[in-house]
Every structure is written in C-alpha cells, then in structure tokens.
Amino acid sequence: MNGKGPRIGVLVCSCWSRSDAGIDAEAIVAEVLGWDHVVHAEATDDMCGMGNATLAGDLVRRHSLDRLVLAACACCPEDQRCAACNDERAALREAVKAATELPWAHHAFVNLRDHHRLTDDGITAVAMATARMALTPDQVPPRGAREPVREALVVGAGALGRAAAVELGERGIPTHLVDKVAPAGTGSEAPKNITLHVPARVMRMDGGGGDFRITLAGLGEEVELRVGVVLIAPGLAEEDASTGVGWGLPHSSLPEPPKKVQGTFLASEDGRASAGAAAAYLGRVARGTQAVATVDDEACIGCLKCVRVCPYSAILRRPDPEFHVTIDPLLCAGCGGCASACLNWAAEQTGYTTRELEAAIVAGVGRTGALLIVCNWSAYRAMDQAAREGMLPRGLAILRVPCMARVSPHLIQLALATGADPLIMAGCSERGCHFRGRRNMLREHLGHMDDGLARSGDLKRVFVVSLGPSDKDVLATRVEEAMEERRYAREERGPLATPAREAAWTRGWPG
Numbered sequence: 001m002n003g004k005g006p007r008i009g010v011l012v013c014s015c016w017s018r019s020d021a022g023i024d025a026e027a028i029v030a031e032v033l034g035w036d037h038v039v040h041a042e043a044t045d046d047m048c049g050m051g052n053a054t055l056a057g058d059l060v061r062r063h064s065l066d067r068l069v070l071a072a073c074a075c076c077p078e079d080q081r082c083a084a085c086n087d088e089r090a091a092l093r094e095a096v097k098a099a100t101e102l103p104w105a106h107h108a109f110v111n112l113r114d115h116h117r118l119t120d121d122g123i124t125a126v127a128m129a130t131a132r133m134a135l136t137p138d139q140v141p142p143r144g145a146r147e148p149v150r151e152a153l154v155v156g157a158g159a160l161g162r163a164a165a166v167e168l169g170e171r172g173i174p175t176h177l178v179d180k181v182a183p184a185g186t187g188s189e190a191p192k193n194i195t196l197h198v199p200a201r202v203m204r205m206d207g208g209g210g211d212f213r214i215t216l217a218g219l220g221e222e223v224e225l226r227v228g229v230v231l232i233a234p235g236l237a238e239e240d241a242s243t244g245v246g247w248g249l250p251h252s253s254l255p256e257p258p259k260k261v262q263g264t265f266l267a268s269e270d271g272r273a274s275a276g277a278a279a280a281y282l283g284r285v286a287r288g289t290q291a292v293a294t295v296d297d298e299a300c301i302g303c304l305k306c307v308r309v310c311p312y313s314a315i316l317r318r319p320d321p322e323f324h325v326t327i328d329p330l331l332c333a334g335c336g337g338c339a340s341a342c343l344n345w346a347a348e349q350t351g352y353t354t355r356e357l358e359a360a361i362v363a364g365v366g367r368t369g370a371l372l373i374v375c376n377w378s379a380y381r382a383m384d385q386a387a388r389e390g391m392l393p394r395g396l397a398i399l400r401v402p403c404m405a406r407v408s409p410h411l412i413q414l415a416l417a418t419g420a421d422p423l424i425m426a427g428c429s430e431r432g433c434h435f436r437g438r439r440n441m442l443r444e445h446l447g448h449m450d451d452g453l454a455r456s457g458d459l460k461r462v463f464v465v466s467l468g469p470s471d472k473d474v475l476a477t478r479v480e481e482a483m484e485e486r487r488y489a490r491e492e493r494g495p496l497a498t499p500a501r502e503a504a505w506t507r508g509w510p511g
C-alpha cells in the first residue's frame with residue numbers, strides 16, 4: 001500500500017469501446033498503481049457485466065479496500081432518464097455493496113468516452129476521481145428518521161402510464177395507477193403490484209420526494225395514499241374535449257400543474273425509462289446516495305445564508321437555541337447552492353463536499369492546466385456529445401458538479417490559484433436550469449468577485465458559457481477559443497506568476 005489512510009482500488013474498463021477509442025486501459029492501470037492510497041488497480045473487460053460485482057467483492061476482501069474507483073462509460077448523469085444506465089450502475093453498485101459486505105461501497109464513475117483517443121486525459125479523469133475519493137467520508141451522513149415510501153403513483157392510464165406502471169410493478173414497487181377515465185386496454189384485472197384507481201382524480205398532493213401524501217377522489221369515498229415517487233403520463237393523443245384526456249399538462253386527473261420537485265417525473269417519451277429513473281431515485285434516497293445537503297451543527301453559526309438561497313425551502317430554522325438550521329433530505333434537490341453560500345463550510349453536499357471538489361481541482365489542474373467545470377445536466381450532455389465525437393481539445397480536466405450553484409467563490413479562487421488557465425464553467429441556460437434558476441448563483445458570485453479578479457488580471461482566465469443539451473458545437477468552439485486565447489496570452493506575456501498551490505491547499509485560504 002502507498003501511504004496511510006484510505007485503501008482505494010481502481011478498476012478500469014477495457015471493453016471494445018475503450019480500445020476502439022485508442023484508450024490504453026493497461027497504461028492507465030500502470031500509472032495509477034504508483035499513486036498514494038491506491039492499493040490495487042486492474043483492467044477488466046466489460047465493466048457493465050455483473051461478473052464485475054463479484055470481482056469487485058473479491059478485490060475488496062483480498063486487498064481490504066474501503067473505496068473503489070470504477071473507471072468506465074457513464075453516458076449520461078445518474079439523475080437523468082436513461083433506464084439502461086441507471087439499471088446497470090445501480091445494479092452494479094448494489095451488487096458491489098452486497099459482495100463486499102461493506103456498509104457503504106464507495107464508487108466513482110469516470111467517463112472515459114469523454115477522452116476519446118486520449119489515454120493521458122483518461123489518466124487525468126482517474127486522478128481526479130481518486131483524489132476526490134480519498135477524501136470521501138467513511139460513511140454516508142445520517143439521513144434522519146424519514147425513509148422513502150417505496151410505492152409509486154402514476155397519473156394517466158394511457159399507453160405511457162401503463163408502460164411505466166408495469167415497469168415499476170415488475171421492479172417490486174407497489175404502484176397506484178390513476179385516471180379519470182378508463183382508456184381502452186386497462187382491462188378489469190390489474191397486473192402484478194398495480195392498483196387501478198379508475199375513474200378517479202388527484203385532489204391534493206402534499207409532501208415531497210420520497211414521501212408524497214396524495215388524496216384521490218373517485219366514485220366512492222376519498223382515498224389517501226402515501227407514495228415515494230409520482231410519474232405524470234400526459235397521454236399521446238391530442239386532448240379530447242369530451243374526456244379531457246390527451247397532450248398538455250397538467251394531466252386532466254390532476255388539480256393543477258405539478259410543482260417541479262424531487263421525486264416527480266414526466267413520462268413524456270418512454271414510460272419504461274421514466275419508471276427506471278423513478279425506481280433509481282427511490283433507491284438512491286434509500287441508500288442515502290442522493291446528493292443531498294447536510295449541516296455540521298458544530299460549524300454552523302446561524303447566519304441563515306443557506307436558508308435564503310435554497311430554492312426548495314428544504315432548510316429550516318430550528319426552534320432550539322443550540323442548533324441553527326436543519327435540512328430536510330427529502331425536500332433537498334441537491335443543487336449545492338447552500339454549500340457554496342455557506343462561508344463556514346458548515347453546509348456540505350454528499351458526494352460534492354468542498355474537500356472532495358478541492359482535491360479533484362488540484363489533481364486535474366495539476367496535470368493539464370485547463371479546467372472545464374460542467375453542470376450535471378445540459379452542459380454535461382453537450383460535453384459528452386462533443387467529447388465522443390472528438391471535438392474537445394486535448395489536455396482538458398473535466399469536473400462535474402450538480403449545478404453551477406455549487407461553484408463557490410472559494411472553488412473558483414482555488415482553481416485560479418492552482419493555475420487553471422483557462423477556467424471554463426459551463427451550465428444550463430436560464431430556462432434549462434434544473435434547480436429553479438439557481439445556476440444564476442454563479443453569476444452572483446462572479447459579480448462579487450469581478451473587481452478583485454480584474455485587478456489581479458485573473459478575470460481573463462475565466463470563461464462562462466450557457467448551454468442547451470444539444471449545444472456540443474457551441475461548447476467545443478468556446479473551449480477551443482478559450483484555450484487558444486490563453487495560449488496566445490501566455491506566449492505574449494509570459495507564464496502565469498507561480499501558482500500558489502501550497503497556500504491554496506488549506507482550509508483557511510482566503511475565499
């Protein structure tokens with residue numbers, strides 16, 4: 001073992017897509033084996049094959065690992081809708097957890113497809129994941145007494161709704177299927193794990209992701225339900241005025257448009273994929289792997305900045321004098337805004353703690369100089385497409401965050417002090433923001449930092465771009481331009497002043 005502390009294992013996928021892309025998995029393994037805390041590394045064929053869960057379990061036991069970095073494709077962020085990806089990743093994680101008998105199997109997915117033909121950049125991605133993982137807390141933070149309700153409600157019993165309900169039922173999740181009329185094909189006998197409520201309407205929907213309280217009204221008495229997730233299936237046909245069924249939200253069985261809260265899903269194209277995403281969401285909440293925020297009572301001074309920035313009212317003032325705020329994990333959507341607003345490092349976010357992100361930035365920038373921070377949504381999709389088509393330049397460290405809201409002034413200054421040149425930050429457009437416009441926090445942070453950055457000349461290293469999910473060309477062009485502009489500036493004016501790496505790498509670094 002190299003060094004003390006965490007014992008990290010690294011598995012690098014070497015399936016055909018790796019070798020076809022010119023990525024040398026064995027070269028990555030050879031490099032990784034010399035790093036601190038990396039106890040074991042090996043290349044494995046077809047990472048998504050379930051045999052790798054057994055392999056991972058064997059490795060964990062044989063080498064007494066307590067963290068695993070799984071370097072493989074991740075074609076879309078975990079929270080998005082691709083059922084296949086969610087299934088494989090969630091299943092592999094669960095299998096690894098079972099095989100290792102660890103209370104918590106640490107993991108990170110590195111999208112090697114973002115480093116097409118670039119083994120070096122693959123090594124950078126693994127370096128960032130490994131540095132981050134070394135600082136991952138040993139245990140998931142406690143989630144309080146509330147556990148998600150493992151039942152689902154599907155609103156709309158048309159083709160989409162039925163497909164979603166069947167998928168959920170087959171996954172063992174008791175599902176309530178509701179519609180105000182009974183479309184053809186629903187039949188009288190409901191499939192396994194499905195309870196039909198037809199005709200019925202949703203009269204009230206309270207609570208939040210993991211624990212919704214639903215009131216249905218039908219022909220008889222009102223029915224009260226508790227479910228963990230809600231899928232809205234609006235239907236495939238034009239709305240029929242006589243029945244009120246068809247396209248257009250809200251679904252005619254809902255009293256008002258559903259609020260965009262965690263735990264609600266729109267089955268707009270593929271009912272089964274939406275059901276997969278909903279099931280994965282329930283699983284993540286149950287495992288505590290949802291990227292929720294937490295508050296360290298010792299560090300909190302009660303300034304309430306976090307309360308003001310939270311777009312989901314998930315942070316509550318506590319009535320007792322000793323503790324200032326508490327976060328409802330079932331309301332928290334995981335934007336990271338509170339973690340970037342808190343100047344005391346009291347508010348943090350599972351999987352995206354300040355220390356983990358600091359470590360990834362230092363590891364990535366130290367290898368490449370250029371850093372691209374992307375949000376987990378539109379910008380990630382645009383980046384993924386651009387990378388797979390070989391449109392991104394070499395030598396780019398890529399860091400994913402849940403939202404631009406998570407990019408705090410401290411992280412920006414750390415990246416610049418570590419030598420990031422350029423520092424490119426790409427998030428969703430305002431309309432596309434998944435967190436009620438919280439991506440604007442980055443603009444606010446930069447607004448406060450503008451003068452200081454302009455005085456030091458560092459502002460010229462900072463580039464911000466807003467993207468839609470299909471904006472791969474925009475992103476590739478902006479990255480190319482930024483890297484070219486900074487290359488020219490360095491040639492003209494000489495290299496940057498020596499980056500204050502050591503000074504920056506402390507918790508007390510001025511932010």
Ligand code: SF4
Nearest residue numbers: 300301303304306342
């Ligand atoms: S911003 Fe930080 S210090 Fe202020 S109340 Fe929230 S958690 Fe506590």
Ligand code: SF4
Nearest residue numbers: 310332333335336338
């Ligand atoms: S991460 Fe976002 S949604 Fe969750 S508590 Fe913090 S500000 Fe609210």
